[in-house]
Amino acid sequence: MLKLIDPVLGPDLLYILRAMGHGDEIAIVDANFPAETMGRQVVRLDGIAATHAAEAILALLPLDEFEPEAAFVMQQVHAPDELAEICREFEAQVDRASDGRFGVKSIERFAFYERAKGAFAIVQTGERRLYGNLILKKGVITPPSQD
Template sequence: MLTSDLLHPSILRALANTGHGDKILITDGNYPLDSDVNENTEKIYLALKPDLPTVTDVLETLNTQINFEKAEVMTPGPGEQPKIYAEFKKILTVDDLSKLGRQEFYDECKNATNLKLGINTGETRTYANILLTVGVR
């Protein structure tokens, strides 16, 4: 029996197949995961109902299993930033998040041949998408 926080076998397998510099995407329930990632990305649909699980639930769990060296977020543009960004920073203990415009974020996810895993959640907050780069130990 596994004793870690992460029990999902497909996510565990995908994490085991990632290396330094590979990317993992965690999306809100609005993200078009089927069409806006490359064809080699393993897609996992975790949404059970609205806000179950949330992006931050998944991020907290993945953060106990693997190291991340960079985090990129989809931003609505100038002005007030989504409140979830503060939660991302707290979980990842990073000073800043790299901000990409909506279309730039979609393009990055489609074109990144090293995007190994995409996880769609039940998150209902908008702009709650995060693209993570795997770091070293």
């Protein structure tokens, strides 16, 4: 256990977050997502909600401010122009973590799968709500001003 770090972030996930470089992406996915078939590192957080995992990760992970979007969710197949309830929760989390700089960009289901295949790692949660999938693009931490 460490101070100020959510205990759902175990050693494997903390290592991944630290090892990621600028522009690398991490996918936080629900229990139905085909994580193991993506061919990437998979960290399992069984029994943990995707929104809990996202909150813990967003507390540590800077988002890529050099890009117009740094957070992506999966479009609903039956209503592509509507964000699923869980995606609206992700959007609020991303908004808070980025001080209003980012929301989420919704992408088509199979495009989301393709993007997840290129992610540095996939965090598979126990989330049972449909469309509980989020991809985050890592940014940089700027050095303090030398004034």
